[in-house]
Amino acid sequence: MVVVLGLLAVWEGYSRFLNTRGNTYFPSIEFTYRQTMANKDMIVDGILVTFSEAILAFVFAMIIGVALGVLISEVATVRQMSMPVIVFVYSFPHAILAPLFIIWFGRGTMAVGLFGAWVAFFPVFINTLTGMSQTKEEFKYLGDVIGASRWQMLRYIKIWEALPHIASSTRIAVQLSLVGVIIAEFLATGDGLGFLIVRATQRAEIGFAFGTIIVIMLVAVAFYKIVSLALDQVVSTYS
Secondary structure, X not given: OHHHHHHXXXXXXXXXXXXXOHHHOOOOHHHHHHHHHHOHHHHHHHXXXXXXXXXXXXXXXXXXXXXXXXXXXXXXXXXXXXXXXXXXXHOOOHHHHHHHXXXXXXXXXXHHHHHHHHHHHHHHHHHHHHHHOOOOHXXXXXXXXXXXXXXXXXXXXXXXXXHHHHHHHXXXXXXXXXXXXXXXXXXXXXXXHHHHHHHHHHOOOXXXXXXXHHHHHHHHHHHHHHHHHHHHHHHHHHO
């Protein structure tokens, strides 16, 4: 709270005493609040759209990332063929690929969700692959002694050993999925908080743009907290 209040004080002090260009350049808190509340209906609709797209992107990222990580860790041929391609393609700046997702999947929720999933999936994939490849030697020996099949080793040992790595990547995927959704909304849709930022800047409503950015921050914190609480509940249940 002290940090937040300090940032607000710096914001207000700069906008009122150091900013020589007025509210068209760096709006005051009061001006930002006024313009934001004047567009509150659009912001509420934008929150619903962006939050639903972020959930879709997060679910896709987790499913694809975990499944691909498990597959590549277990099948050497797939690993040798796909890893260089995945690393090469993912090294591209995400904003460059956003227009391609629009061309391939259209300008709707699915395109935004898939692009958000693309941005968020790589940490999940890498952490799953890392966790699956770091099974303790004693568990491998145990599997050999009891004659466990490859599927049994995967189902009862390896996937559980990889869970801490997957859990760590989950929190990263939450934030990245929202980032990917906002980037796609800049280009792909006429809805969502990302679109509202574009709309506000085009109309020179800088207070509305600042307010929308703050709302995005709050949505990101809320999304992160929801997933973290759910994750903690799952961990406490199975620990």
